[in-house]
Amino acid sequence: MVTTINFTVNRGALEVVMERIFDAPRSLVWKLWTDPNLIPQWWGPSRMKTTVDRMDMKPGGRWRFILENPDGSKIAFSGEYREIVPPERLLYTFNFEPIGPGHEVIEVVTFEEHEHKTKLTSKNIYQKLEDLEGMVQSGMEEGSNETMERFADLLKKHS
Amino acid sequence: MDAFYALAEPNRRHIIEMLATRGQLTATDICRKFEVSAPAISQHLKVLREANLVQMEKRGQQRIYRINPEAMIQFEGWARQLMELWTQRFDAFDAVLMAEKQKMVKKRKKSIRNVQAKPKK
Numbered sequence: 001m002v003t004t005i006n007f008t009v010n011r012g013a014l015e016v017v018m019e020r021i022f023d024a025p026r027s028l029v030w031k032l033w034t035d036p037n038l039i040p041q042w043w044g045p046s047r048m049k050t051t052v053d054r055m056d057m058k059p060g061g062r063w064r065f066i067l068e069n070p071d072g073s074k075i076a077f078s079g080e081y082r083e084i085v086p087p088e089r090l091l092y093t094f095n096f097e098p099i100g101p102g103h104e105v106i107e108v109v110t111f112e113e114h115e116h117k118t119k120l121t122s123k124n125i126y127q128k129l130e131d132l133e134g135m136v137q138s139g140m141e142e143g144s145n146e147t148m149e150r151f152a153d154l155l156k157k158h159s
Numbered sequence: 160m161d162a163f164y165a166l167a168e169p170n171r172r173h174i175i176e177m178l179a180t181r182g183q184l185t186a187t188d189i190c191r192k193f194e195v196s197a198p199a200i201s202q203h204l205k206v207l208r209e210a211n212l213v214q215m216e217k218r219g220q221q222r223i224y225r226i227n228p229e230a231m232i233q234f235e236g237w238a239r240q241l242m243e244l245w246t247q248r249f250d251a252f253d254a255v256l257m258a259e260k261q262k263m264v265k266k267r268k269k270s271i272r273n274v275q276a277k278p279k280k
Contacts, residue, residue: 016241018242018245018249020249020253022252022253022256023256023257024256024260028256028259028260029256032252032255032256032259033252038255041251041254041255042248042251042252042254042255043248043251045244045247046247046251120249122245
């Protein structure tokens with residue numbers, strides 16, 4: 001089953017909100033979302049290899065994920081966990097390392113259960129609008145075609 | 160001038176939002192909505208014009224502003240890219256979730272079989 005994403009850009013508040021309903025209980029969605037062994041399977045674009053360098057899931061703990069391009073070049077993302085409330089809410093900072101400090105994004109992920117399904121909401125709060133633009137270009141601009149291919153693969157798997 | 164730099168300033172974003180809802184406004188109308196001084200507003204309008212986000216037309220003494228639709232298409236463009244990135248992420252996560260659920264079902268079936276297969280004492 002492939003469901004659509006609910007996507008909102010709130011320009012005034014510099015927020016981007018993504019919502020998606022998953023057909024599983026909240027406890028399971030939380031467990032898998034926060035499992036460092038599974039993150040390489042879903043976090044990054046499929047043409048890049050995702051490695052969990054660090055994932056210290058406690059308030060004040062650091063996380064760092066590395067994406068590797070097919071040509072071997074690497075880019076890293078990192079941040080700090082601020083709030084961890086299983087299985088409801090996760091709040092952490094998000095930095096795209098190549099652009100350096102001062103462009104931190106706050107990411108809030110909430111998990112709500114309705115009739116054995118889970119609504120996952122990811123709210124990204126940007127400090128500056130150009131950061132929002134920067135994030136889009138952080139190696140993802142070629143992703144468009146590939147996204148469609150990957151989507152087609154998924155449809156095949158699920159049909 | 161870069162559009163994203165232009166939109167990073169809250170008053171300028173507010174002007175864009177006003178123009179988006181009203182269609183077009185005169186410079187005087189825009190100034191009236193702000194507590195910021197008129198020269199400051201004309202400076203903001205200048206930045207927005209140079210970034211190609213708004214268009215200005217002189218009609219007699221009036222300066223009429225409206226949004227440049229092409230610039231808005233560009234904005235929609237990057238919003239769409241971000242959405243694609245997250246759609247891909249959610250789809251991949253969904254695949255992980257479904258695979259784990261299947262494993263759990265198999266495990267449960269196996270344990271039920273094991274219980275049934277146990278000889279009664």
